[in-house]
Amino acid sequence: MAAVKRLTQRDIAQLAGVSQATVSLVLNGTPLSRSRIPTETRERVEKVIRDTGYVADPVARKMVKGLNRILGVFTYEPAFPSGQADFFTPFLFGIEEAAQSLGYDLLLLTGAGQQRKIFGDNVRLRLADGCVILGRKFDNTELARLVAGDFPFVAVGRRDDAGGPVPYVGGDYAPATSALVERAKSYGHRRIAYVGLNEGAESTVDRWYGFSRSVGEAELVTSIFEVGRPPNEVLDILLSAGATCVFVTELADAIAIEHAARTRGLSIPDDLSIVVLGNHIRAEEPGRRFTSFAIPREAMARAATEMLVRRVEHDAPVEQLLLHCEPLEGDTLGAPSSKIKKTK
Amino acid sequence: MAAVKRLTQRDIAQLAGVSQATVSLVLNGTPLSRSRIPTETRERVEKVIRDTGYVADPVARKMVKGLNRILGVFTYEPAFPSGQADFFTPFLFGIEEAAQSLGYDLLLLTGAGQQRKIFGDNVRLRLADGCVILGRKFDNTELARLVAGDFPFVAVGRRDDAGGPVPYVGGDYAPATSALVERAKSYGHRRIAYVGLNEGAESTVDRWYGFSRSVGEAELVTSIFEVGRPPNEVLDILLSAGATCVFVTELADAIAIEHAARTRGLSIPDDLSIVVLGNHIRAEEPGRRFTSFAIPREAMARAATEMLVRRVEHDAPVEQLLLHCEPLEGDTLGAPSSKIKKTK
DNA sequence: CAGAAGTGCTAATGCGTATTAGCAGATAAT
DNA sequence: ATTATCTGCTAATACGCATTAGCACTTCTG
Known part of the structure; x- marks a missing residue:
């Protein structure tokens, strides 16, 4: 309606019958300078400020002070x-x-x-x-x-x-990932796979680092350093490598792999354990809860x-x-079935 | 670490042997004023700017321009x-x-x-x-x-x-609600109920207005102007009033009513149609899709x-x-079953 | 009762930029 | 030769605020 003219301290000053400097002092004077302004005057100024809804222009403020909150x-x-x-x-x-x-x-x-x-x-x-x-x-x-x-x-x-x-x-993804690897090993997994990127963003690198430092040479049976590959293809590779447990960086991939596995009649985690490295999506996702770690x-x-x-x-x-990052129990990591164990 | 003093136009001006105003003009003069600065001078200034990596302080810039964007x-x-x-x-x-x-x-x-x-x-x-x-x-x-x-x-x-x-x-909730009422009527519903608030927030009022202007006196069999009432109680009222279709303002209530109805062996929409007034929650909710309208x-x-x-x-x-607000087809609004029709 | 100390306030300044008015010198027009 | 126009630049100002110095007046001190 009216021109978009911003209220200034000068306006406030005029309304309160004081100078611009006084308004500024009322707003943010040091206790020292504040003590020189009588309560009566201060309240008069404050009333005008309240009535008008005046707020100091952050730009001007920033110019002189440096801070804006x-x-x-x-x-x-x-x-x-x-x-x-x-x-x-x-x-x-x-x-x-x-x-x-x-x-x-x-x-x-x-x-x-x-x-x-x-x-x-x-x-x-x-x-x-x-x-x-x-x-x-x-x-x-x-x-x-x-x-x-x-x-x-x-x-x-x-x-x-x-x-x-x-x-x-x-x-702290590296130790969180390590902990999951140790857990998998303690379940008896000796043929472990990794699906996901291993370079690029720091978070990716940390996961791979945590994984690779806990998995022994002999235990890492295959790794697929890419994301979004057709799940059946991935599953083929995993199975032919004899993996009993797979670590997946992307939840979407994990879901796809799990689905593919179920379709083939495989049981999870008996036939294949799946571990996801971080809860990328809302935790309350219905259905299966992947073993993973929480990102706070x-x-x-x-x-x-x-x-x-x-x-x-x-x-x-x-x-x-x-x-x-707290480990998430989930229900996709368990002991490998003896049948698969034997095939090893 | 230590607060390094930012370069200013004055510094640039000094280095280039011109005035601050000239620097500013080189940076953002109108074609008009720009034409008054010879190429030689402009390039000298530009070189200094390039060498020093000077960038105009946006705060000061905004200060003089007015709006903060x-x-x-x-x-x-x-x-x-x-x-x-x-x-x-x-x-x-x-x-x-x-x-x-x-x-x-x-x-x-x-x-x-x-x-x-x-x-x-x-x-x-x-x-x-x-x-x-x-x-x-x-x-x-x-x-x-x-x-x-x-x-x-x-x-x-x-x-x-x-x-x-x-x-x-x-x-535009009123006509969107009206349209759903008309749709219900064209399905043959003649005994319609309303569950939800009818006053308070404007959005609530609009829904009720759209509803009541399309429902005839005779057709509105009962209304429950409250939210969160025990679903079985609500259902009792609806059934004893002989309603074949109920309009619900809150999705949560609709879900509860639908659940209660199913538990009693009622079929939806055959035995009872349910219409929700607006998609309050994410549309991709799994399970039954309520007939409603979309809020853009x-x-x-x-x-x-x-x-x-x-x-x-x-x-x-x-x-x-x-x-x-586009109507959402859904699958909770259909023709009333003849059995119920007869009881009427 | 003079000087000191205190009180209540304001004028003046600066932050870094954009912008306008205008100055001095050169050139062109009359 | 005088005025008009152009050229290349700069001084000055405003933006809205925080802050300092200090004015005019009152009250206390010795």
Whole structure:
């Protein structure tokens, strides 16, 4: 309706019959300077502020102070599309929760266009005091620039050095994977397979590292370093290699393999144990519950947010934190059937 | 680590032997003013910029330009908790999509505590250029203040006047409900019931309005204006009233009623048709698909965001938009069985 | 009763940029 | 030769706020 003219401190000052400086002092004066403003005046100003709903312009504030009590959230992939929703939602929830309790608002950076870049001509990121970065795969050039620069940020998920240590909070996938391997071995599995990528994103590498350091040479019977291959084909390879247990990085693959196996009349876990490395999708999925480990997404996001605030407020040094991933019992890992054992 | 002093245009100017104004003009002068700077000078400045890696401080830039290109998102209920997730996620997705394509970032207001108020002390809504408001039920006092004020906002969901017309984008529930009633009647239903609230939130009122204007006096055999009543009790009432078809506003109630009916050996839709007024939860729910209508949540959110930007950028007048809700075929609405027909 | 200390407030300044008005010199037009 | 136009640049200002120095006045101190 009326012109989109933002209220300024000058307007407030005029309404309250004081100067702009006084308004500013009322809003955020030090206890020292505050004591020089009598209660009467302060209340008069505060009333006008309340009545008008005035809030200091964060841009001007940022110009002079540097801080805004706003945290940026940058996601390399669009955050909400349904496909990604189950992946990002817990993170966003955790970030929101922590931000709220720390008194920060969230600036969701929409990535402006097709290419999501932190450093575009839209460096709007800097409006925030700092930034949480989400995504399966990061742009390493940008990460290096961030590390080199002086803008506070924290990554969710472990990141390799990028011209310096990257502050992050991640899931401790390697030991979690190792633990599952040990569990499989203690069940008697001696012919184990791996299906999934073994390089690329750090999270992938960590899983493979944890797996390979616990599996002996003799025990790893086959590995399929790709995702989304036709399940029957995968199953053929597994069976002909005599695998009694398969570790799968992607839940979707695990589901497909399990389905294929059942179709052939195989029993799980008797004829083939399946272990998934991380609960990628909602846990309440109906039907079979895969043996896996939990990824504490909300806790990771909360910790990352708190770490970020530490960096923003106290210029804290770079921290790197890996959170424990609890094993999920599930019902797809068991002792191999004696029949298969014999064929070995 | 130590706060390295950012390069400013003044530094660039000094290095290039020109004034700050010239640097600014080189960076973003109009073709008009640009033509007044000889190539030689421009290239000298550009070289310095390239060599130093200077980037204009976006904060200062915004300061002088006025708008922040930020849209606020205010939700009356916390947005992310899993219970609400299915309700809010499509909206957030739509908002994000539209904001992105329009070049806006999103400021998620974290609501800071238990009571969510727009005009609280620490709600810094006004950081944004405008605001999208989400929620099942609004605070009418606040809405009135918003309407009276000059802060651009758009509500998602129809809203009654609050001291003036409220700009909104909603779902057109009344005709969608009417259409389902007509469909039921054309199947031969003459004894129809209604289960759900009929007053309160606008969306509720619209459903009841659409229902009651299409159902004749004689056809409405009973109505239960409450939610969450024990399903067996509800079913008793429906059956003793001789209803052949029941309209339910809450999916949860519909599920409960359907379950109770099946338990008693009733067949749906033969013995009892069930119509749900709106797909409140994810459509891909396994099992029975209720006859209902689709709520175009993403489209609503997109339209609301676009409307908001229109208001922010061009000071556009208040608009009110209701989007069509497509009927969902489902399999819980069919012709009443002749047996029941006879009992009538 | 002079000086010190305290009180209540404001003018002035700077943050880094975009933008406008306009200056000095050169060239063209009359 | 005088004015008009163009060229190449810069000074000055505004954006909205936080912050410092300090003014005018009152009250206390010795």
